[in-house]
Amino acid sequence: DTAVSQTPKYLVTQMGNDKSIKCEQNLGHDTMYWYKQDSKKFLKIMFSYNNKELIINETVPNRFSPKSPDKAHLNLHINSLELGDSAVYFCASSRPGLAGVETQYFGPGTRLLVL
Amino acid sequence: AQKITQTQPGMFVQEKEAVTLDCTYDTSDPSYGLFWYKQPSSGEMIFLIYQGSYDQQNATEGRYSLNFQKARKSANLVISASQLGDSAMYFCAMTDNQGGKLIFGQGTELSVKP
Numbered sequence: 001d002t003a004v005s006q007t008p009k010y011l012v013t014q015m016g017n018d019k020s021i022k023c024e025q026n027l028g029h030d031t032m033y034w035y036k037q038d039s040k041k042f043l044k045i046m047f048s049y050n051n052k053e054l055i056i057n058e059t060v061p062n063r064f065s066p067k068s069p070d071k072a073h074l075n076l077h078i079n080s081l082e083l084g085d086s087a088v089y090f091c092a093s094s095r096p097g098l099a100g101v102e103t104q105y106f107g108p109g110t111r112l113l114v115l
Numbered sequence: 116a117q118k119i120t121q122t123q124p125g126m127f128v129q130e131k132e133a134v135t136l137d138c139t140y141d142t143s144d145p146s147y148g149l150f151w152y153k154q155p156s157s158g159e160m161i162f163l164i165y166q167g168s169y170d171q172q173n174a175t176e177g178r179y180s181l182n183f184q185k186a187r188k189s190a191n192l193v194i195s196a197s198q199l200g201d202s203a204m205y206f207c208a209m210t211d212n213q214g215g216k217l218i219f220g221q222g223t224e225l226s227v228k229p
Contacts, residue, residue, distance in 0.1 A: 031215060041154075041204060045216040056216050090160060094215060102215045103150070106160035 003027050004107035006091050012113045013081055020077045021110045023091030030094075031055075031102065032074040034066060037088040037109070046089075049074055078112075086114045117142045119207050121220035128197045129228050135182070136192040136223045138207030144168075147211045149190040151181065154222075155203040163205075166190055197227045 004025045013019055025032065033056075034046040048056035049068040063079045074091060088109045094102035118141040128134035140149065151163040166174045166181045174181040182191040190209075194201055207220040 033216070035217075041222050043206065043208075043217075043219040045218075048216060058216070088158065092160075092217075102148075102210070103162060103165055104210075104215075104217055105162060106152075108159045111158070 004091060004093055004105055006089075006107040006110050008110060009108060010111050010113075012115065014115055015081055015083060017081050018077070018079045019081060019112070020075055021089055021091075021112075023074045023076070023107055025072055025091075025093040025105075025107075027093055027095065027105065029105075030071055032068065032071070033092040033094070033104065034074065034076050035090040035092060035106075037090060039087070043090070047074075047076075081114045083114050086112055088112070117144070117147075117209055117211065117218045119209055119218050119220035121207055121223050123223045124221070125224045125226070127226050127228060128194075128201075130199060131196055133193060133195045134197055134225065136194070136205050136207075136225065138190045138192065138220060140188050140190060140207075140209050142188075142209065142211065144211045147209055149181070149183070150208045150210070150217065151179070151190075151192045152206045152208060153201075153203045154206065155200075160206075164192070194225075199227050199229060201225060202227045 031050045033048045037043045047066045052068045065077045068074045091107040092104040094104040120139045147168045149166045153161045164176045164179045178195045180193045204222045208217040
């Protein structure tokens with residue numbers, strides 16, 4: 001069974017379009033994240049939700065809007081797509097660890113290409 | 116601010132040999148976690164190993180071990196008996212206990228030669 005799943009896996013679209021990426025986890029985790037991996041493979045946090053509540057918003061343009069309908073789902077909607085949005089977007093979820101540090105498990109990634 | 120540094124953009128290792136991937140970190144938090152992830156060419160991020168800042172012993176998971184030197188702020192990954200399937204990008208990351216976001220290093224691309 002897939003632990004953290006994302007749809008779609010690939011997304012090719014034109015500049016200016018609006019698109020959404022969906023994420024679901026069946027691990028029973030409370031916290032979910034969105035990360036962006038750029039063309040140089042650098043990974044950076046975008047958002048984090050804990051039990052449907054936004055807890056991290058890392059200076060991301062407001063064209064990006066996360067939504068968490070329940071603690072098992074975290075979607076990412078992107079308005080007015082730009083060329084620079086082309087990247088791999090990873091969803092992750094975490095379970096509580098020792099001393100409050102949490103191990104994060106990643107989805108397969110969504111490869112977004114904006115033309 | 117927290118920071119992770121991986122100084123080896125690329126590494127080569129002969130099959131069946133051991134290899135060490137370097138990672139240094141910087142944080143002022145007393146409580147933190149250190150992680151290694153593997154990203155093969157297929158693109159997924161695979162969790163390998165975790166070390167807590169208060170752990171007295173180095174973490175091990177099968178062929179993976181983490182050489183944790185707290186005073187030096189280093190958390191090197193050791194892969195023993197390398198296999199061809201170990202060829203991938205490896206990321207070192209850290210998090211604190213406030214919010215839980217992962218801070219990643221630049222990655223090291225490991226190539227295992229037959």
